[in-house]
Amino acid sequence: xxxYSEKVMDHYRNPRNVGKIxxxxxxxxAGSLACGDQLKIYLKIKNGIVTDAKFxxxxxxxxxxxxxxxxEMIIGKPIEEVRKITNKDIADQLEGLPPEKMHCSVMxxxxxxxxxxxxxxYQDLEDIRNDIExxxxxxxxxxxxxxxxxxxxxxxQNGLKTVEEITNYTKAGGACGKCKGLIQDIIDTYxxxxxxxxxxxxxxxxxxxxxxIIEKQISPELQKDGGDITLxxxxxxxxxxKLRGKCSGCKNSMLTLKAFVQSTxxxxxxxDIEVIExxx
Amino acid sequence: xxxxxYLDNNATTRVDDKVLEAMLPYFKEEYANPSSxxxxxxxxxxxxxxxxxxxxxxxxxxxEKEIIFTSCxxxxxxxxxxxxxxxxxxxxxxxxxxxxxxxxxNLYQTLEKEGYTVDYIGVNSNGEIDLAQLEDAIHFDTALVxxxxxxNETGVIFPIQKIAEIIKRKNPQTKFFVxxxxxxxxxxxxxxxxxxxxxxxxxxxxxxxxxxGALYCNSKTILTPLxxxxxxxxxxxxxxxxxxxxxxxxxxxxxxxxxxKYESTEVKRLRDKLESGILKNIYNAxxxxxxxxxxxxxxxxxxxxxxxxxxxxHLSDLGICxxxxxxxxxxxxxxxxxxxxxxxxxTAIHGSIRFSLSKYTTxxxxxxxxxxxxxxxxxxxxxxxxxxxxAELKKLKNM
Numbered sequence: 063x064x065x066y067s068e069k070v071m072d073h074y075r076n077p078r079n080v081g082k083i084x085x086x087x088x089x090x091x092a093g094s095l096a097c098g099d100q101l102k103i104y105l106k107i108k109n110g111i112v113t114d115a116k117f118x119x120x121x122x123x124x125x126x127x128x129x130x131x132x133x134e135m136i137i138g139k140p141i142e143e144v145r146k147i148t149n150k151d152i153a154d155q156l157e158g159l160p161p162e163k164m165h166c167s168v169m170x171x172x173x174x175x176x177x178x179x180x181x182x183x184y185q186d187l188e189d190i191r192n193d194i195e196x197x198x199x200x201x202x203x204x205x206x207x208x209x210x211x212x213x214x215x216x217x218x219q220n221g222l223k224t225v226e227e228i229t230n231y232t233k234a235g236g237a238c239g240k241c242k243g244l245i246q247d248i249i250d251t252y253x254x255x256x257x258x259x260x261x262x263x264x265x266x267x268x269x270x271x272x273x274x275i276i277e278k279q280i281s282p283e284l285q286k287d288g289g290d291i292t293l294x295x296x297x298x299x300x301x302x303x304k305l306r307g308k309c310s311g312c313k314n315s316m317l318t319l320k321a322f323v324q325s326t327x328x329x330x331x332x333x334d335i336e337v338i339e340x341x342x
Numbered sequence: 343x344x345x346x347x348y349l350d351n352n353a354t355t356r357v358d359d360k361v362l363e364a365m366l367p368y369f370k371e372e373y374a375n376p377s378s379x380x381x382x383x384x385x386x387x388x389x390x391x392x393x394x395x396x397x398x399x400x401x402x403x404x405x406e407k408e409i410i411f412t413s414c415x416x417x418x419x420x421x422x423x424x425x426x427x428x429x430x431x432x433x434x435x436x437x438x439x440x441x442x443x444x445x446x447x448n449l450y451q452t453l454e455k456e457g458y459t460v461d462y463i464g465v466n467s468n469g470e471i472d473l474a475q476l477e478d479a480i481h482f483d484t485a486l487v488x489x490x491x492x493x494n495e496t497g498v499i500f501p502i503q504k505i506a507e508i509i510k511r512k513n514p515q516t517k518f519f520v521x522x523x524x525x526x527x528x529x530x531x532x533x534x535x536x537x538x539x540x541x542x543x544x545x546x547x548x549x550x551x552x553x554x555g556a557l558y559c560n561s562k563t564i565l566t567p568l569x570x571x572x573x574x575x576x577x578x579x580x581x582x583x584x585x586x587x588x589x590x591x592x593x594x595x596x597x598x599x600x601x602x603k604y605e606s607t608e609v610k611r612l613r614d615k616l617e618s619g620i621l622k623n624i625y626n627a628x629x630x631x632x633x634x635x636x637x638x639x640x641x642x643x644x645x646x647x648x649x650x651x652x653x654x655x656h657l658s659d660l661g662i663c664x665x666x667x668x669x670x671x672x673x674x675x676x677x678x679x680x681x682x683x684x685x686x687x688x689t690a691i692h693g694s695i696r697f698s699l700s701k702y703t704t705x706x707x708x709x710x711x712x713x714x715x716x717x718x719x720x721x722x723x724x725x726x727x728x729x730x731x732x733a734e735l736k737k738l739k740n741m
Binding site for chain 1: 647648649650652655656659668676677688692725726727728729
């Protein structure tokens with residue numbers, strides 16, 4: 063028996079906003095009958111605001127609950143806000159889902175995204191006139207028809223790190239398992255890109271490198287002038303330091319910090335580093 | 343739980359009060375190790391001896407020595423399969439079916455990695471085995487044929503005696519193992535008439551407790567033990583005998599024998615009443631097994647265009663216990679391998695529900711399910727994105 067939250071149980075027992083909107087402004091769907099779960103979502107949009115939403119779901123308790131709560135989350139909200147909703151938001155609103163059921167929240171996100179994409183296409187007639195082919199998405203898991211984009215989004219929104227987690231969140235790799243290698247590639251590519259963004263270093267490597275540069279390069283230079291520097295903390299791109307000895311209280315300390323310490327670190331690690339003097 | 347309607351007896355059963363009663367003295371008073379050398383141990387030794395005789399009769403085996411007590415159905419199956427293969431190391435081929443229980447199927451997948459070749463025989467859309475395919479598959483190198491007596495999900499009974507004849511004809515050296523877990527207590531078992539070499543049962547499927555099983559291994563078949571240690575079970579299964587549970591298993595077998603007629607008449611009548619009620623009153627229901635020959639307690643029904651876990655959750659809210667072959671309940675993301683092997687249409691496979699009755703199921707239970715199920719199904723149908731297809735089904739049914 064799944065350990066469903068009270069909220070999930072309430073929503074599959076009494077689903078809200080069930081049905082179809084015949085004159086919907088946007089319709090989105092996700093999943094399929096063959097795969098065991100499918101969700102359709104219908105939206106009425108007026109002046110950039112979702113005025114009504116309805117759903118139809120073929121699926122388990124958590125799939126119905128995810129769809130039901132999603133309609134509640136978007137009715138009355140402006141499109142820009144609706145667009146920001148992730149699968150994690152849906153799961154959070156339901157007070158959590160069992161790990162194996164996270165794919166139900168992803169399906170909600172997917173159907174919503176599909177609906178909004180359709181809505182935008184509807185408004186942008188230019189593309190249709192110019193006969194521009196919509197970009198084809200690459201299918202990774204052929205058993206469940208899961209695209210590379212969906213897996214990428216799931217990694218990004220939920221910080222997933224293993225193939226098993228991807229399967230729990232998207233179902234990809236959950237049947238024949240042939241695409242597990244491809245999924246691992248996507249995970250590796252995602253984190254490699256993340257690493258590049260962070261100067262090609264893992265968070266731990268980055269901290270070590272900042273520390274080494276301060277100790278081995280910056281500190282000896284300052285000591286020549288009778289001062290010194292200590293690393294206090296690193297928070298993302300912000301490096302908190304304390305100037306000591308003659309440096310502390312020196313009226314040129316700001317200059318030392320920015321022109322020397324910060325530029326040395328920026329050259330060595332990455333251009334977005336900001337050096338800040340830690341308070342007392 | 344109040345108002346519990348338990349229709350999941352193929353998963354496990356309630357322990358019969360008389361079984362528990364028979365077991366209790368072997369916890370409290372007669373707790374001696376049967377292997378010990380004092381008078382106090384005589385009673386527990388005697389209890390094992392008598393239990394073996396009862397199980398021998400339960401199987402209609404020729405000799406008590408052919409009965410080995412184990413801890414469960416999975417152990418019995420693992421012991422039979424590994425034991426036979428270890429004694430015939432030069433033979434590397436196995437024939438089984440696509441619809442075996444996981445405890446057997448997963449073992450064969452492991453054996454494939456160890457160098458064995460396994461042929462998985464298919465079933466038709468009613469879940470009946472393809473005997474021609476089975477006959478073709480057996481050859482000179484076949485060490486073992488392994489077929490379940492009845493399927494746990496559909497209740498479909500396989501023609502074991504016919505299969506035994508085919509094996510004898512194709513390769514008399516090939517051993518025949520039958521997983522009889524789902525028939526014990528439902529239909530009579532006669533190992534001599536069936537002509538099988540090995541046959542396994544599990545206590546908790548017929549009102550004995552969980553944690554005890556038995557394996558029949560005829561005197562012509564030699565096994566290597568799975569658990570090595572003491573001399574218990576004539577060296578075939580080490581470990582101090584689980585005296586109270588073995589006593590419980592024997593008591594349950596005795597009671598089950600007395601109830602076989604009740605199973606084939608009263609339990610069957612209630613199952614048929616439930617089944618025909620559902621098929622009559624719910625237009626998107628289909629019987630997954632067609633006219634196949636089945637154990638008397640099981641029905642497997644597919645509800646088209648709706649999903650099984652949701653049906654189970656709504657049933658559970660009313661205290662009704664059943665099970666589903668849907669992907670969502672299996673935890674594997676794929677629907678039941680049995681229903682897939684039967685090619686149950688994908689519109690119905692995810693909405694398939696198994697109801698399995700027992701001697702404790704009452705007329706009231708069945709009437710209540712028949713009363714509430716149409717409403718539950720209607721509620722779930724309303725959420726389905728397949729309104730047009732459902733309307734079409736409804737029209738067809740009313741025609």
